[in-house]
Amino acid sequence: MLAREIGRVATGDRTAFGNVYRMTSAKLYGIVIRILGDRAEAEDVLQEVYLTVWRRAGDYDPAIAAPVTWMVAIARNRAIDRLRALRVVRTPAEIEAILDIEDPGPSPQERVAREQDRHRLDDCLDTLPEVNRLAIRAAFFGGLTYEEAAIAAGVPLGTMKSWIRRGLISLRGCLER
Amino acid sequence: MTTEADEAGAIPDDLLAAEFVLGVLDGEQWRATDARCAADPAFAAIVAGWEQRLADLADAVPSMPPPARVHRRVEAELSLLIARMPPPEPEPEPAPPPPKYGVAFWRRMAIGGGVLSAGALAALAVLLFWPLSGVQTFLPRSVDVATLAPGEVDHVLFFVTVDHERQEVLLTPMGVVPADRVPELWYVSADNRAHSLGVFSAALPRVLRLPQLEGAMASTKLRGARLTVSLEPPGGSPTGEPTGPWVAEGVLVPTL
Numbered sequence: 413m414l415a416r417e418i419g420r421v422a423t424g425d426r427t428a429f430g431n432v433y434r435m436t437s438a439k440l441y442g443i444v445i446r447i448l449g450d451r452a453e454a455e456d457v458l459q460e461v462y463l464t465v466w467r468r469a470g471d472y473d474p475a476i477a478a479p480v481t482w483m484v485a486i487a488r489n490r491a492i493d494r495l496r497a498l499r500v501v502r503t504p505a506e507i508e509a510i511l512d513i514e515d516p517g518p519s520p521q522e523r524v525a526r527e528q529d530r531h532r533l534d535d536c537l538d539t540l541p542e543v544n545r546l547a548i549r550a551a552f553f554g555g556l557t558y559e560e561a562a563i564a565a566g567v568p569l570g571t572m573k574s575w576i577r578r579g580l581i582s583l584r585g586c587l588e589r
Numbered sequence: 590m591t592t593e594a595d596e597a598g599a600i601p602d603d604l605l606a607a608e609f610v611l612g613v614l615d616g617e618q619w620r621a622t623d624a625r626c627a628a629d630p631a632f633a634a635i636v637a638g639w640e641q642r643l644a645d646l647a648d649a650v651p652s653m654p655p656p657a658r659v660h661r662r663v664e665a666e667l668s669l670l671i672a673r674m675p676p677p678e679p680e681p682e683p684a685p686p687p688p689k690y691g692v693a694f695w696r697r698m699a700i701g702g703g704v705l706s707a708g709a710l711a712a713l714a715v716l717l718f719w720p721l722s723g724v725q726t727f728l729p730r731s732v733d734v735a736t737l738a739p740g741e742v743d744h745v746l747f748f749v750t751v752d753h754e755r756q757e758v759l760l761t762p763m764g765v766v767p768a769d770r771v772p773e774l775w776y777v778s779a780d781n782r783a784h785s786l787g788v789f790s791a792a793l794p795r796v797l798r799l800p801q802l803e804g805a806m807a808s809t810k811l812r813g814a815r816l817t818v819s820l821e822p823p824g825g826s827p828t829g830e831p832t833g834p835w836v837a838e839g840v841l842v843p844t845l
Contacts (some may be wrong), residue, residue: 424837425668426834433660436618441655443647447612455659462663463720464672476637485637488647533645548611552646555612577600580607582831587642 413471414479422469429466436480437462440487446510447491448554449502459492461487492505492555502554507564510554536586551576602635610639661817661835665739668820668836669746672765735816737837746837747772747818753808756799757795758786760818766791766836770820775831776802777815788825814841 414435440461445454464486472482502510506520537545543565551561562572600608608614609622618670618734626633737747746764751757760774771791777782786807799807817838819831 424663424671429667430664433663438652438654439647439650441659442653443650445653446650455655455662458655458659459662459666463666465665466670477641478644481641484644484647485610486638487625488610492612496619500614533642548651549646551611551613552643553650557615558613559615560640561613570632570800576611576613577604578607580604583642584603584607 413551416426416467417473418469418472418479418482420582421466422472429462432465433462435541436483439480440483443484443487446553448495449500449506449510451492453498455489456561457490461490464490488555495555502556502560503563507550507554507556507560509558529533533583539586540579540582544575544582547572547575548583550580602632606632606635607639607643610633610643620765653766657748658673662739664834665836665838669739669764670832672767692800726755733811733841733843735839736839737816737818737839739835747774747839747843749774749816749839751799751811751841756806757796758799758807759794759796760787760789761794762789762791766820769823770833771825772818772836773825773831773833775817775819775822776807776811777817778803778810778831783817783819783831785826785829788821811841812843816841 414432417428417431417435437458441454441458443449444457447537448454461483465483472479472527476482477485486538496498509561510521515520518576537548547561547565554560556564557571558573558576560574562569565588567575594827600768609619609626614622626636653739656817699803715790732783733751734754735749735751736745738745745764748763749759750759752762754757758774760772762772766772770786773788776786784800784802788801789795789797799811800809801807817831817835819826819835820833821831822833
């Protein structure tokens, strides 16, 4: 459904573009505002994201990624880019607020468009030691740098790097199995 | 485990791509890696692999509907983007006589719209001195002006002048409007409703008598008001509400 609409956007169809916006803007705004923590910046970035979607709709390849995955990647990329450009230094309290997202476990979540093997990531995350899993989730949700994540967790930078890197390597191994 | 060595040495591409997607890289590294994605397709493919792997994490982030203005701005910028696609050269206007008011005067007036292009200034000069009936006499006294642009884009599409004394509004188009559409000017009231101020020309400056707004003289409502332009079929919106895309918005500011 969404993939088909993106295909139409690639031909310059503005109605399809409006549909894409309606289907995805709440999800993308949720992601972007959590990373940026500022409404005005988040609105600005969201605008940039949709114009990028319009321009790059022709590059979207459904064989490589689900449409939501493709759009989430654009949104996160633009949000993190803005965050780094702003050189925001977040306080531990702000970081904690960002990370206030439940570890989902197997509970049913709001799903926009699902990939077939959607539970695999959760399953693999569950195989990681808790510190590695929490660090990865935290970094992903907040666009935290290693340094911010280390401060938030109250551990040395090297420890945080090690947690996240080892987590990522194990995750890759698990997902390939 | 060997974090010291990790920090010192180069890390493998696969891990770098994962860190990039996760978002843990700091400013310098982030920019360098982002640039590499654009330049190195092999690396971009590794990044895409990680975007895929980590995508489901995003499901845990609560959705939040953005304010409606974001959609309006996106549509406005898109209209502009599309209008710009085949860059049409405007007809060169005959050289106007030397303007009475210097360039600086007009720049000051264009508050919020950034520096006006030479073309826009020429259009304003023309509008002041070209023998268009009704326009010629429209010289500043108690006037408010607004430059209307799409979203944050520093590109003025319309120039609006409100003459409080004469109860008139002048809209000067400065950009390109699709041939089968006309600009309709709207006043946005505090309750976020749009009230039409009239249908204008896509090509020429045009003066209209201000309508009543919410049962009052328009002038009283328009001080500091937010104005928007939508593109409508010839004759204007058939419903009385904007039906076409918003293409520009701005705020009226007093000049005196």
